Amino acid sequence: MKLACIIAMVIGSLTGFAVQAQSTAPSPWQQPAATLAEQVAALLGPGQAQLTIRNLSTIPTEQIPALRRLLSQELKVHGVLTSGAESANIVRVTLSENARERLLVAEVVEGDESRVTMVRLDPGKAPQPQSAGGLTLRRQAIFTTSDQVLAALETPNGLVLIEPEEIVFLARTPDGWHEQKRVGIGQTRPITRDPRAMIYLSADAGGFEAFTAGEVCTGSFQHASPPADWSVHCRESDDPWTIVQPPVMQTGTEAQAATQMNIGVTPIKAFYNAARNYFTGVINGSSGVDLPPFYVATQLVRSAATMPLLAGGIDGKIQTLENGKLRTVTGTRDWGSDFAVLHSGCGTGMQVVASGSGAATSDSLRAYELPAQEAIPASAALAMGGTVTASWTEPEGKSVMAVVRMQAPVGQAEQYEVDRVTASCN
Amino acid sequence: MLRQVVISCLIALAVLPAAARTRPHYGGTLRIEVEGDPWKVPDGIAWSLVHDGLTRMDSNGTAIPALAVRWETQNDNHRWQFWLRPNVQFHSGWPLKPSTVVLSLSGSCRADAGCPWTTVHAVGTSIVFTSDSPMPNLPALLSGNGYLIGQAESEEGKALPGSVGTGPFHFVGLQNGAETFEANEGSWQGRPFVDKIEIFSHKSIHDQWLDLSVGRADIVEVPAEQLRVAQQQHLTLLTSPPVTLLALAVADSSLLSNPNIRGAIALAVDRSALSNVIFQKQGEVTASLLPSALTGYSFLFPIERDLNKAHEMRGGLATPALTLAADNSATMQLAAQRLALNLHEAGFNVQVANAATAQHKDLALIQLTLASGQPQSSLESMLRSVGVSTPVIENTPAGLYKTEHEFLETHTLIPLLYLPRAYAVSGRVRDLRLSASGSPLLADVSLQDAQ
Numbered sequence: 001m002k003l004a005c006i007i008a009m010v011i012g013s014l015t016g017f018a019v020q021a022q023s024t025a026p027s028p029w030q031q032p033a034a035t036l037a038e039q040v041a042a043l044l045g046p047g048q049a050q051l052t053i054r055n056l057s058t059i060p061t062e063q064i065p066a067l068r069r070l071l072s073q074e075l076k077v078h079g080v081l082t083s084g085a086e087s088a089n090i091v092r093v094t095l096s097e098n099a100r101e102r103l104l105v106a107e108v109v110e111g112d113e114s115r116v117t118m119v120r121l122d123p124g125k126a127p128q129p130q131s132a133g134g135l136t137l138r139r140q141a142i143f144t145t146s147d148q149v150l151a152a153l154e155t156p157n158g159l160v161l162i163e164p165e166e167i168v169f170l171a172r173t174p175d176g177w178h179e180q181k182r183v184g185i186g187q188t189r190p191i192t193r194d195p196r197a198m199i200y201l202s203a204d205a206g207g208f209e210a211f212t213a214g215e216v217c218t219g220s221f222q223h224a225s226p227p228a229d230w231s232v233h234c235r236e237s238d239d240p241w242t243i244v245q246p247p248v249m250q251t252g253t254e255a256q257a258a259t260q261m262n263i264g265v266t267p268i269k270a271f272y273n274a275a276r277n278y279f280t281g282v283i284n285g286s287s288g289v290d291l292p293p294f295y296v297a298t299q300l301v302r303s304a305a306t307m308p309l310l311a312g313g314i315d316g317k318i319q320t321l322e323n324g325k326l327r328t329v330t331g332t333r334d335w336g337s338d339f340a341v342l343h344s345g346c347g348t349g350m351q352v353v354a355s356g357s358g359a360a361t362s363d364s365l366r367a368y369e370l371p372a373q374e375a376i377p378a379s380a381a382l383a384m385g386g387t388v389t390a391s392w393t394e395p396e397g398k399s400v401m402a403v404v405r406m407q408a409p410v411g412q413a414e415q416y417e418v419d420r421v422t423a424s425c426n
Numbered sequence: 427m428l429r430q431v432v433i434s435c436l437i438a439l440a441v442l443p444a445a446a447r448t449r450p451h452y453g454g455t456l457r458i459e460v461e462g463d464p465w466k467v468p469d470g471i472a473w474s475l476v477h478d479g480l481t482r483m484d485s486n487g488t489a490i491p492a493l494a495v496r497w498e499t500q501n502d503n504h505r506w507q508f509w510l511r512p513n514v515q516f517h518s519g520w521p522l523k524p525s526t527v528v529l530s531l532s533g534s535c536r537a538d539a540g541c542p543w544t545t546v547h548a549v550g551t552s553i554v555f556t557s558d559s560p561m562p563n564l565p566a567l568l569s570g571n572g573y574l575i576g577q578a579e580s581e582e583g584k585a586l587p588g589s590v591g592t593g594p595f596h597f598v599g600l601q602n603g604a605e606t607f608e609a610n611e612g613s614w615q616g617r618p619f620v621d622k623i624e625i626f627s628h629k630s631i632h633d634q635w636l637d638l639s640v641g642r643a644d645i646v647e648v649p650a651e652q653l654r655v656a657q658q659q660h661l662t663l664l665t666s667p668p669v670t671l672l673a674l675a676v677a678d679s680s681l682l683s684n685p686n687i688r689g690a691i692a693l694a695v696d697r698s699a700l701s702n703v704i705f706q707k708q709g710e711v712t713a714s715l716l717p718s719a720l721t722g723y724s725f726l727f728p729i730e731r732d733l734n735k736a737h738e739m740r741g742g743l744a745t746p747a748l749t750l751a752a753d754n755s756a757t758m759q760l761a762a763q764r765l766a767l768n769l770h771e772a773g774f775n776v777q778v779a780n781a782a783t784a785q786h787k788d789l790a791l792i793q794l795t796l797a798s799g800q801p802q803s804s805l806e807s808m809l810r811s812v813g814v815s816t817p818v819i820e821n822t823p824a825g826l827y828k829t830e831h832e833f834l835e836t837h838t839l840i841p842l843l844y845l846p847r848a849y850a851v852s853g854r855v856r857d858l859r860l861s862a863s864g865s866p867l868l869a870d871v872s873l874q875d876a877q
Contacts, residue, residue, distance in 0.1 A: 056725060096718075097722050098718065098719055098720055098722035099719045099720065102722075103722040103723070105722075107726070146486075190612065190616050191616055192616040192617065193450070193615065193617070193618065193870060194449055194619075275617065276452055277450065295448070316448060337449045414486070
């Protein structure tokens with residue numbers, strides 16, 4: 001008896017696996033199954049065949065019966081009856097996957113002959129990590145891109161992203177963020193391997209000031225005008241970066257209340273080593289005493305009279321600078337080199353949200369109280385799903401923004417996510 | 427499902443965990459020990475320290491700008507034009523010029539299946555490649571180690587050693603028994619974090635692990651077959667996904683020009699025994715060229731041994747003694763002996779020889795490295811490395827399967843195992859990652875104790 005072996009492989013989208021076959025909602029298998037059946041029928045022609053299904057993928061096995069039913073129905077439409085247990089023809093369907101996508105593969109066995117067809121399926125989406133604890137941190141993704149993001153500033157109708165070589169303006173639309181404009185920063189020196197940037201709203205909230213290694217950019221925008229009309233000017237500069245933002249004049253009750261929290265905060269600037277990834281330690285606007293070289297610094301507001309500068313040195317030490325004295329903060333052994341102040345209103349009202357983790361690829365953020373020289377955990381760690389590469393306090397003080405380089409399996413693009421982290425009191 | 431879990435675990439292992447996340451520190455000397463020659467062409471660890479390519483691969487397996495900032499294809503992929511990055515200098519101080527790039531690339535065409543292009547020449551600040559065959563994968567292929575750009579001649583026209591490039595480190599020379607490299611302050615990608623790298627070559631694995639344990643080395647090699655031992659010794663490991671294909675190359679000459687004989691050899695090899703006994707279950711048994719993680723279809727190539735069918739295909743032909751060549755390493759020689767035993771059971775008389783000294787090779791146990799995380803260019807690169815210069819035009823899974831299937835049907839190359847590459851590192855090493863081909867990306871490494 002002559003046998004022919006036809007192999008047909010169809011790869012299609014398998015998102016939304018949780019949808020049950022019994023549900024009235026359209027099955028995610030419908031389209032892939034129809035495509036597969038059509039291609040199998042084209043190879044096999046009308047007749048009988050045995051249908052077998054095996055699962056080499058991470059697709060839940062309970063999804064298989066639904067797929068089998070759909071395939072049988074679709075094959076029947078094309079004249080292939082799958083009830084033929086004694087048929088020499090076999091349709092062997094395999095659910096498989098690679099690092100990029102899931103595959104639906106059908107081998108149609110009809111003797112020794114082999115043929116192949118394929119269709120792709122959408123990758124599944126990873127569940128959002130949850131957080132728990134006393135004061136609870138929550139994370140909201142603002143924007144995700146495959147381009148490296150160093151810093152970001154959200155305005156009422158736009159988003160400004162600082163990338164290593166460009167400033168990007170995005171407009172808020174009902175469908176999400178839409179890129180409007182890119183402006184080259186125009187660096188003349190090579191960009192470092194750990195590039196950094198900072199961006200602040202200007203004092204009148206009508207523009208921004210952005211710092212990158214060796215360049216400073218100023219931008220202006222009208223809130224009523226689209227980001228495409230915003231302007232920006234960059235120039236070479238070794239001027240110190242603003243590391244503590246002065247109060248921003250905003251309107252509205254909530255904004256005024258937020259601004260009150262920052263009253264007394266004086267602008268502090270620090271010189272950045274443009275050939276490296278840290279600040280030299282030379283600062284102005286403070287008490288005249290410099291810090292050791294540091295990665296990050298912020299100002300704590302304990303009272304109108306007590307506002308130490310908190311700095312994370314490149315030696316890993318976390319220290320405060322107050323009244324000309326440097327004092328070490330204990331309880332910071334797990335801290336990474338990014339932190340920002342959060343005016344949550346919980347507990348003492350202000351916490352420091354610090355990065356830090358057991359592994360560089362799965363950073364977390366955690367809130368700490370600093371009533372004195374000891375950091376006391378105030379929340380559970382909030383898993384960020386990747387490496388936190390920057391964090392800063394938003395102008396109103398009630399949230400912290402973070403840039404996270406998301407973990408990507410081999411074969412998938414690295415993603416950068418701009419997240420807003422807020423706190424709720426328990 | 428289990429395979430996917432394993433793949434996920436391996437991917438997770440491909441980035442070194444750090445005790446606490448801080449920004450990378452600048453400074454310090456990184457000490458590496460290797461068993462082979464760091465300058466071995468094309469995969470020696472030194473090449474990518476001192477050289478850059480026109481392109482490089484991102485983590486998505488996409489070619490992105492390196493020494494070329496942009497490129498265009500014309501005439502249905504028969505002509506490509508690459509524009510060079512301005513203001514780049516070789517370590518000698520000589521500027522990167524199109525003519526220098528053309529000279530370097532022309533020198534790359536001497537090995538294996540030659541180059542994908544027919545001609546390469548400079549046009550203004552760009553490089554133009556032309557070919558009689560389409561070159562759909564050229565940007566990806568140019569990221570490979572075989573096409574790194576070096577300065578072949580000095581300003582005066584004198585030949586330079588192959589160690590002058592534009593890469594993140596410049597070669598200083600042999601100092602205190604180590605190949606020594608210093609940070610290139612003017613690297614267009616940014617200065618690397620460590621000041622200096624010392625590579626101690628021709629070190630046995632035993633000596634490497636000993637030096638790691640006493641703090642004399644920071645990165646040492648872990649062969650796949652010793653991964654389990656390394657885990658038992660609690661070494662800090664960085665392991666790639668399966669990237670090295672162990673395969674049996676079969677000459678298409680004399681008796682072996684008979685496709686049935688080659689087919690019989692393919693059916694006689696016992697991949698599982700090779701994996702279990704020689705490689706301590708650290709490999710992925712395969713009969714396909716690309717690993718399952720890249721394609722998802724490798725299960726369509728049967729891996730089972732079938733001695734009866736092998737005998738049937740050999741057809742009782744009396745075969746003269748065949749020579750199976752393998753590298754002189756203990757593991758490769760053991761693997762070759764095992765394969766010789768497999769083939770003996772199918773009626774073949776096979777003698778194992780050292781590849782470096784064998785006069786004649788009917789069979790060769792070879793290792794091929796996956797070029798990138800992109801299946802189409804990886805397949806073309808792999809086929810080129812075994813002398814097949816036909817471009818891989820298809821980019822759909824079905825098309826790739828068809829290309830693989832047609833080549834493997836010739837049985838001139840019999841895939842056996844996919845093996846990971848692994849390294850053990852000291853506690854001072856930070857942010858070490860592996861490329862898609864399993865090579866350590868040393869320019870991004872920093873040292874915990876550097877200040």
